[in-house]
Amino acid sequence: MKLYVTDLSPNSRRVLAALGHLGFKGETEIQKFDILNGEQRTEAFRAVNPNLKVPALTDGDLNLWEANPIMIYLADKAGADSFCPSDPRGRIEVLRWMSWEVQHYNRALGDIVWETVAKPAFGMGAPDQEKIDAALENYHRFAAVLNDHLAGRDFILGENVTVADFAVGAVSALALHPQSQVPLDDYPHVKAWYLRLEGVPAWQATAPRAPAEAAE
Structure with a gap:
């Protein structure tokens, strides 16, 4: 997996925290952008998230953006029902x-x-x-x-x-x-x-x- 974040965002923080809480941090590549200088405004990243915003996650052929769906996806991938109930x-x-x-x-x-x-x-x-x-x-x-x-x-x-x-x-x-x-x-x-x-x-x-x- 690859996670795109910035140091300047509560939305990035929630996803990074979920990544660590679920034990995925060591197996995930983390790309940090300086969004104040527009580092995310590239055509390569537009293919990941057409909104040119972080956080965004790629996992195989899946491109997922918006913090809350990313956290749910990670929890389901980990089978962490206590963190994100599936019932x-x-x-x-x-x-x-x-x-x-x-x-x-x-x-x-x-x-x-x-x-x-x-x-x-x-x-x-x-x-x-x-x-x-x-x-x-x-x-x-x-x-x-x-x-x-x-x-x-x-x-x-x-x-x-x-x-x-x-x-x-x-x-x-x-x-x-x-x-x-x-x-x-x-x-x-x-x-x-x-x-x-x-x-x-x-x-x-x-x-x-x-x-x-x-x-x-």
């Missing part, structure tokens, strides 16, 4: 949380941390407080849902970490950054879950050298 009810729960994080939770969170952490780190100007405030309104709405769900649970599907945690928790490093303005103290179950996730060995191993390096 109908378990699989639909995974898909529900993955859809939710893309459409709602991490969309709002991503807007906040882009303005507060990533833009200053990359020298792209001062944070736009109006955009932050708009994103915070949505974040409060969806963080409350996650906080209530995590009450009495260590991880999203129960006692053990699963692919759902890697998906919903993809932006953990930036959310925990002290200048992020993410109001995690208002959502103690979310904050505690982020800290538990950061302690999972495969997740810990993929932590950015500095949280600001995890920008999309």
